[in-house]
Amino acid sequence: MKTQLWKSTAVSVALVAGIATAQAQTLSGDALRIGVLTDISGVYADVSGKGAIEAVRMAVEDYGGTMFGKPIEVLYADHLNKPDIGAARAREWFDRDGVDMITDLANSGVALAVAGIAKEKKRHIIVNNPSNMGLTNDMCSPYTIHYTYDAYSLAHGTGRTVAEQPGGDTWFFLTVDFAFGIGLEKQVSDVVEAANGKVLGAARHPLGTTDYSSYILQAQTSGAKIIGLASTGHDTVNAIRAAREFGLTPNQKLAALLLWINDIHALGLDTAQGLLLTNAWYWDMNEGSRDFAKRYYERMQSMPNMAHAGDYSSTMHYLKAVEAAGTDDPDAVSAKMRETPINDFFAKDGRIREDGRMVHDMYLWEVKSPDESKAPWDYFKLVKTIPAAQAFAPLADSTCYLVKK
Numbered sequence: 001m002k003t004q005l006w007k008s009t010a011v012s013v014a015l016v017a018g019i020a021t022a023q024a025q026t027l028s029g030d031a032l033r034i035g036v037l038t039d040i041s042g043v044y045a046d047v048s049g050k051g052a053i054e055a056v057r058m059a060v061e062d063y064g065g066t067m068f069g070k071p072i073e074v075l076y077a078d079h080l081n082k083p084d085i086g087a088a089r090a091r092e093w094f095d096r097d098g099v100d101m102i103t104d105l106a107n108s109g110v111a112l113a114v115a116g117i118a119k120e121k122k123r124h125i126i127v128n129n130p131s132n133m134g135l136t137n138d139m140c141s142p143y144t145i146h147y148t149y150d151a152y153s154l155a156h157g158t159g160r161t162v163a164e165q166p167g168g169d170t171w172f173f174l175t176v177d178f179a180f181g182i183g184l185e186k187q188v189s190d191v192v193e194a195a196n197g198k199v200l201g202a203a204r205h206p207l208g209t210t211d212y213s214s215y216i217l218q219a220q221t222s223g224a225k226i227i228g229l230a231s232t233g234h235d236t237v238n239a240i241r242a243a244r245e246f247g248l249t250p251n252q253k254l255a256a257l258l259l260w261i262n263d264i265h266a267l268g269l270d271t272a273q274g275l276l277l278t279n280a281w282y283w284d285m286n287e288g289s290r291d292f293a294k295r296y297y298e299r300m301q302s303m304p305n306m307a308h309a310g311d312y313s314s315t316m317h318y319l320k321a322v323e324a325a326g327t328d329d330p331d332a333v334s335a336k337m338r339e340t341p342i343n344d345f346f347a348k349d350g351r352i353r354e355d356g357r358m359v360h361d362m363y364l365w366e367v368k369s370p371d372e373s374k375a376p377w378d379y380f381k382l383v384k385t386i387p388a389a390q391a392f393a394p395l396a397d398s399t400c401y402l403v404k405k
Contacts, residue, residue: 025068025326028098032067032328033075034060034315035093035102037086037114038129040078043208043234046262047305048106048129054299055308056103058292059315067322075099079110081207086110087117094121100328101126101318104311108132108180115139122330126318128310131258132183133393136355140400142334147358148310149280151180152393154257155187157278157364157386162226162255163188163195171255172224173202174215174239176231184257185230200224207235212242220249232258237266244271260305264367264379272379273369280362281306281346282380288345303377313346314358350388355400362391 038052039045053076060072075093079086086107093099094117102118105111106129118125119141127135127144131151135144162168171192175181181204189199200222203215219227227248229239236256243254256263259277283293283303292312296304304312321336322328342350342358350360365380373379395403 025323027068027070027328029328031071031073031098032319032322033073033093033097033099033101034318035090035097035099036074036076036104036311037079037089037093037102037110038076038104039081039106040076042078042081044081044106044129044232046266047233047260048104048307051296051300051302051304051308052104052106052129052311055296055304055311056315058295058299059312059319063316063319067319067328072319079105079107081107081110083107083109083113087113090114090117090125091121094123100124100322100330103315103318104128104307105130106307107178108183109178111135112139112179115141115144118143124318124330124333126314128314129307130180132179133187134179134183136353136357137399140355140398140402142356142402143330145314145337145352145356145358147314148307149278149362150357150392151184151187153280153362153386153391154184154278155191156391157362158255158257158276159188159191159228160195161276161364161383163192163197167225167251167253169195169197170224171197171199171226171228172219172222173199173228173230174212174219175202175204176207176235177204178207180232181230185228188228188230188257202230205231205235209235210238212239213246215239216242216246216248219243219252220247225251226253226255229254229256232260233263237263240267240271260307261303261377261379262305265302265377269368269370269373269379272367275367276383277365277367277380278362278386279306279365279380280360281309282363282365283309284378284380286345292345309346313342313344316344317342353395354402354404355395355398356402357392357395357398359388359392361388362386 101124103126108130111130128148135146175185203218264272325332325336338352347360364383
């Protein structure tokens with residue numbers, strides 16, 4: 001597996017953040033290097049993959065392409081959804097290639113493995129696609145930032161809303177069997193039980209399975225009113241299609257716990273209409289988000305999702321922190337990233353806590369019906385805004401060693 005390298009061109013581009021001026025500012029190497037470690041060929045390729053690489057490239061271009069007179073380079077690689085491959089690539093990038101920061105990291109198992117390498121090597125990772133909360137708990141470090149969303153924000157968005165509605169009191173889960181799915185199932189189970197509901201069981205399926213017949217049968221026979229889909233990407237799309245094909249009982253409803261706009265596009269509004277989903281961002285939220293989405297669409301011929309927006313926003317935040325610190329020293333940059341608020345098209349008044357969690361508002365959306373949609377990719381309508389203080393786990397509950405009790 002070859003690592004790919006993309007070098008930004010220092011042509012005249014609109015400078016969003018401004019180019020660092022020549023002062024006593026230094027980089028430790030001959031370039032500032034960012035690695036995009038992602039799923040290019042697997043089940044998360046649509047929600048991450050090439051779109052994540054392009055979003056990071058856009059941020060580097062908009063920043064100006066250079067840092068302290070040296071180029072900003074973007075490397076990328078496919079981790080194949082295997083933690084050992086992801087960890088090996090991260091170690092190689094840090095040790096051999098002088099990579100300063102790794103981002104995206106689709107797949108929670110990969111992200112947790114790479115977080116350990118980042119702590120050991122004292123290099124930054126910014127996690128935008130996975131949800132596992134271990135990243136800001138047992139696997140936390142000054143060098144790991146969990147930026148876009150996590151399992152708590154999903155559980156307390158979609159999970160809590162459904163659990164508190166009439167008919168939302170009994171649940172059965174179809175769970176993808178690795179760290180992401182298991183962690184999401186646990187978070188939503190806690191929410192259901194806190195609402196005096198019951199979890200009647202779970203069926204765990206392999207990543208990338210295409211045969212859901214036995215799992216749907218278990219869901220049918222459970223008698224649960226809500227079938228929670230603790231998966232994402234192609235797994236969730238295939239599970240929804242299988243549920244429509246094999247049928248649930250008349251008293252059962254689906255609750256997809258991590259849906260992306262890409263999933264809705266794949267399913268079509270006839271199939272997806274009415275589904276609730278919690279997302280950190282939507283392309284049609286404001287003028288800034290629409291501008292980013294338009295430019296992204298021109299490159300990718302699809303609309304960006306929340307992780308793509310997070311990839312751009314977090315890369316820009318990292319670059320600004322390096323500039324403000326006057327160095328790429330990881331500890332100095334870490335301090336700047338935490339002390340500087342995030343205000344852009346992705347988040348308003350966002351901030352990175354000492355445990356590495358970036359806190360910001362989250363949003364509960366409902367998928368429009370075909371009649372409500374007025375244009376391609378016009379898929380979501382806002383149900384409610386979830387304030388940052390409610391969207392993410394309280395800092396007091398963190399087990400991160402960096403949090404002062």
